Amino acid sequence: xxxxxxxxxxxxxxxxxxxxxxxxxxxxxxxxxxxxxxxxxxxxxxxxxxxxxxxxxxxxxxxxxxxxxxxxxxxxxxxxxxxxxxxxxxxxxxxxxxxxxxxxxxxxxxxxxxxxxxxxxxxxxxxxxxxxxxxxxxxxxxxxxxxxxxxxxxxxxxxxxxxxxxxxxxxxxxxxxxxxxxxxxxxxxxxxxxxxxxxxxxxxxxxxxxxxxxxxxxxxxxxxxxxxxxxxxxxxxxxxxxxxxxxxxxxxxxxxxxxxxxxxxxxxxxxxxxxxxxxxxxxxxxxxxxxxxxxxxxxxxxxxxxxxxxxxxxxxxxxxxxxxxxxxxxxxxxxxxxxxxxxxxxxxxxxxxxxxxxxxxxxxxxxxxxxxxxxxxxxxxxxxxxxxxxxxxxxxxxxxxxxxxxxxxxxxxxxxx
Numbered sequence: 001x002x003x004x005x006x007x008x009x010x011x012x013x014x015x016x017x018x019x020x021x022x023x024x025x026x027x028x029x030x031x032x033x034x035x036x037x038x039x040x041x042x043x044x045x046x047x048x049x050x051x052x053x054x055x056x057x058x059x060x061x062x063x064x065x066x067x068x069x070x071x072x073x074x075x076x077x078x079x080x081x082x083x084x085x086x087x088x089x090x091x092x093x094x095x096x097x098x099x100x101x102x103x104x105x106x107x108x109x110x111x112x113x114x115x116x117x118x119x120x121x122x123x124x125x126x127x128x129x130x131x132x133x134x135x136x137x138x139x140x141x142x143x144x145x146x147x148x149x150x151x152x153x154x155x156x157x158x159x160x161x162x163x164x165x166x167x168x169x170x171x172x173x174x175x176x177x178x179x180x181x182x183x184x185x186x187x188x189x190x191x192x193x194x195x196x197x198x199x200x201x202x203x204x205x206x207x208x209x210x211x212x213x214x215x216x217x218x219x220x221x222x223x224x225x226x227x228x229x230x231x232x233x234x235x236x237x238x239x240x241x242x243x244x245x246x247x248x249x250x251x252x253x254x255x256x257x258x259x260x261x262x263x264x265x266x267x268x269x270x271x272x273x274x275x276x277x278x279x280x281x282x283x284x285x286x287x288x289x290x291x292x293x294x295x296x297x298x299x300x301x302x303x304x305x306x307x308x309x310x311x312x313x314x315x316x317x318x319x320x321x322x323x324x325x326x327x328x329x330x331x332x333x334x335x336x337x338x339x340x341x342x343x344x345x346x347x348x349x350x351x352x353x354x355x356x357x358x359x360x361x362x363x364x365x366x367x368x369x370x371x372x373x374x375x376x377x378x379x380x381x382x383x384x385x386x387x388x389x390x391x392x393x394x395x396x397x398x399x400x401x402x403x404x405x406x407x408x409x410x411x412x413x414x415x416x417x
Contacts, residue, residue, distance in 0.1 A: 023208065023209075027210065028135055028138065028155055029158040031135050032135065032158045033159065033161055034131075034197070035128055035132065035159055036158070036163040036283075037163065037166045037194075038098065038124065038162075038166075039128065040162065040164075040166035040283055041167075041190075042063055042064060042256070043167065043170075043256055043259070043276075043279050044167060044170030045117075045174075046061075046064070047060075047260060048174050048186070049117060050260075056384055057257070057380040057383045058377065060380070061377045062377075063117075063118070063121060064252055064256055064376045065373040066118040066119075066121045067122070067125040068252065068371070068373035069125075069373040070122050070126045070128075070129050071125070071132075071366055071368070071369035071370045074125075074126045074129045075133060078130045078363060078366065079360055079366070080363075082133055082363075087134045087135075087210070088205065088208075088210050091131055091205060092202050092206050093130055094127045094128065094131035094134060095127065096199065096202050097130060099194075099195040099198040100123055100127070101122070101124025101125070102120075102191040102192070102198065103192070103195050104123060104124075105117070105120050105187050105188060105192075106188060106192075127198075129369075132366045133362050133363055133366045135155075136347055154290070154291070154294040155344075157294065157340075159290075160283060160288075160289075161287050163284075163286065164280055164283045166280075166283070167276050167277065167279045167283070168277070169190060171276045171277065173189060173190040174187055174190060175273045175276055176273055231357040231358075231364055232364070234353070234354060234361070236349070236411070236412050236413070237354065240365065240411075240412065241364050241367070242407075243350070243368075243411070244343070244346055244347065244350070244365050244369060244371065245370065246371060246400035246403045246404055247339070247342045247343060247400065247401075248343070248369045249371030249372055249375025249397070249400055250313075250371075250375060250396075250397035250398075250401055251286075251372075252371075252376055253375050254332065254397055255279060257376075257383070257390060258275070258282060258332065258333075259272055259276055261332065264390065264391070266391075267324060267325070267328050268325070268326075268328070278333055281336070282332075282336035284336065285333065285334060285338075285339070285340065287340075288340070289339070290340045290341060292340070293340050296341075297345065302345045302349055303345075303349060303407075305341055305345065305408070306345045306346065306407070306408030307405050307406075309338045310338070313339065313397075313398075313401045314398050314401045314402060314405070316331045316335050317335060317395070319331040321391050321395065345408075346404070346407065347365055349412040351365070375396060375397065379396040379397070380393075382395075
């Protein structure tokens with residue numbers, strides 16, 4: 001399914017516009033890398049803070065709840081900021097906000113307060129939300145509409161490079177200190193480094209000239225703007241938002257509890273710092289898959305590729321929870337490969353034909369990333385329940401992927417309301 005045009009480059013960007021496109025896309029690759037790096041580092045914080053504060057699975061799930069909960073609270077305000085300030089300023093503000101959240105880890109450590117850690121994560125996530133709302137539609141419109149899924153998938157591949165490297169960064173600075181004196185101080189240096197990097201990127205971005213995007217209000221949309229007063233009136237967008245909710249929730253749930261899962265004696269019996277390396281391979285699968293997906297999505301219909309990947313993810317989860325040892329370990333890791341093309345494909349299918357409502361649609365889809373807050377809590381509650389445990393609780397992400405199979409096969413073609 002071809003993706004309809006979402007916007008156009010303003011006349012002021014016409015001279016050397018191809019070079020402007022390339023500069024913008026290269027800049028966005030750095031942005032997507034940092035978003036992935038920051039988000040995946042939470043998978044290291046979950047087992048780290050779980051041990052530091054002696055938390056249950058449900059209590060530890062508040063880490064992801066606060067981080068991804070920011071998407072529910074801040075996505076719509078972020079879309080308003082992008083609408084008023086533009087894509088470039090929105091991204092700069094996002095980097096600065098994320099840096100401020102990183103710096104709050106210092107008082108969190110000093111006070112030894114789990115609550116302050118959660119507040120810091122919420123503020124950090126608020127910056128990431130603003131980056132998401134600005135960056136995703138910007139990539140979608142920077143080039144031919146028929147390759148929007150492939151283009152966003154390629155940038156998401158750089159996001160996955162960040163998610164692949166983050167666990168190794170976390171192992172070195174954080175998990176390696178778990179059994180040492182002063183281990184509560186372990187998060188100070190890594191988050192200070194991240195804050196400095198984010199501020200440097202914000203400064204460099206402020207000095208760059210990027211193409212301005214304006215709404216294609218005159219372009220063809222699925223129906224007339226007289227019918228569509230807002231993005232909410234597009235049924236395929238609403239169904240796509242549910243798809244984003246399910247996908248992010250499933251992906252985050254698996255990554256959040258993989259260290260604890262691989263520590264289980266009947267799975268792999270690994271030490272935390274060793275298990276964390278396999279989390280990197282889980283995210284690394286998404287990285288490899290996105291580079292491949294950028295090519296595959298130029299050949300096959302995005303909806304078909306999405307449905308097939310989601311179906312494979314279900315089969316791998318069921319295989320893992322019904323086996324032990326290497327089979328159980330590697331099958332759950334391979335789900336990362338299936339995840340690879342899901343976010344960019346769902347996103348571009350969902351914003352198809354929104355025209356001037358694209359920014360609002362991006363805000364709605366970014367709000368749906370709150371699935372990363374809700375689904376891990378549901379899985380954690382099952383994991384803490386007597387007679388169920390963490391292994392069986394992995395059925396929760398499998399159910400999420402079942403919806404994505406339907407959306408890829410039929411849901412994205414739903415008629416507008």
